Amino acid sequence: MPEGDTVWHTARRLDEALAGRVLTRADLRVPRFATADLTGRSVLDVTPRGKHLLTRIEGGLTLHSHLRMDGAWRVFATGERPRGGPAHQIRAILGNAESTAYGYRLPVLELVRTAAESSVVGHLGPDLLGPDWDPAEAVRRLTADPARPLGEALLDQRNLAGIGNVYKSELAFLAAVTPWLPVGELPADVPERLVATAHRLLEANKDRPDRRTTTTRRTADRLYVYGRAGRPCPRCGTAVRGAELGDRITYWCPTCQRGPGP
Template sequence: MPEGDTVWRTARSLHTALAGAMVVRSDLRVPRLATVDLTGRRVLGVVPRGKHLLTRLDGGLTLHSHLGMEGSWRLYRSGARWTGGPGHRIRAVLGTEGVSAVGYALPLLELLRTADEPQVVGHLGPDLLGPDWDADEAARRLSADPDRPLGEALLDQRNLAGIGNVYRSELCFLARTAPWTPVRLGPDPHRLVEVARRLLDANKTYGARSTTGNRSRGRLLYVYGRAGEPCRRCGAPVRAAELGPSGEKRIAYWCPRCQPDPSA
């Protein structure tokens, strides 16, 4: 599942492959952009903002994409077979002389003026992997609504940008706090956002995300995706339930013994 670390890595690969090169093939397969032709423009760079990707082109244009739950950008050398999935899942192709960047299953793809980027990413909280990361501001936003469940507040990109469903469950586990615990009863927000930053940073260059420090298969995560399996710390069965924010309800995982219900 793409989270801030995946998006950071994707942006770095795209930037390395495309920055400075001229677009010689442009194929945007979403209705609103079907007639747009980006050929002849040079790619200036690819920048991650939280879970958003901004591909900047000369002439003041930005191709804005989001990976959502299943999206990806893949790079192929000219002549290589595209293996990222069936053709009907392709949403974008940006080709240069040597390489094609192919966007699969992107739930969001739009073209905007680079000057207007703040309209699509300006609402984001401090970016965990951004050059302008601000721990104090992230902690302040995270604790601004003290009655909100911690697992919701962590997933809200307006508080801090880059945490997805995997990290929110893992962070709550590391903080020994049940995901629905109100923020005011949860861990110190400053410490929590620093742990988040450290985890994403440690994983940004790896393909397999680990929060346990163990990179062997099957040992990568503490609770995420492990419902019914024994907690790695205490052996109790890991549990799972749906948790908001509304519109972004996802399954949260927790250990009922290591992360006790604060109201119990």
């Protein structure tokens, strides 16, 4: 599931393949931008911002994309047959003499002026993997609404950018509270520790092929609670539970985590 670490890794792959090279192929398969001609322009860089990707192109243009639940960018040698899904799922193609990037199932794809990037990412909170990461501001935003359930506050990209459903569940477990506990009821030191843990985990996972939050090397136990409904908690053995929080399934251990349930 694409979260901040996945997007960071994707941006690095795209940057290595495209930055500093002239586009010999550019195809945006969305009606609004289908006629945009980017060939002949150089890609300047590919930068992640939370869960957003900004591909900056010569001439003051930025291609903004977002992966959401199942979008993906795949890079292949130019001339190689792409493998990322059926051809009809390709929403964007950016290619040069050496490499070609294919954007599959991209729910968000738009071309904006680079000077106007704030119109698409300006609402985001501190970026957990960004050069301007500000933990104090992240704590301030996370705790601004004391009545809000922790899980909702963690997912809100206006608070801190980069957390998705996996990290939401894992961070609540590591804080020993349920995702339904109001932020204002967290022990005084927990918000700061939560933010620090989120930053540490995303930093540790941004270069890994498989995300992990535990210290075990067993692949089946690389996460504490996410996706483990019905399986034993790796700490206490209680069956992990899963329930809806908003429009997503949240996982928690009813023994290790205090606070209300769904």
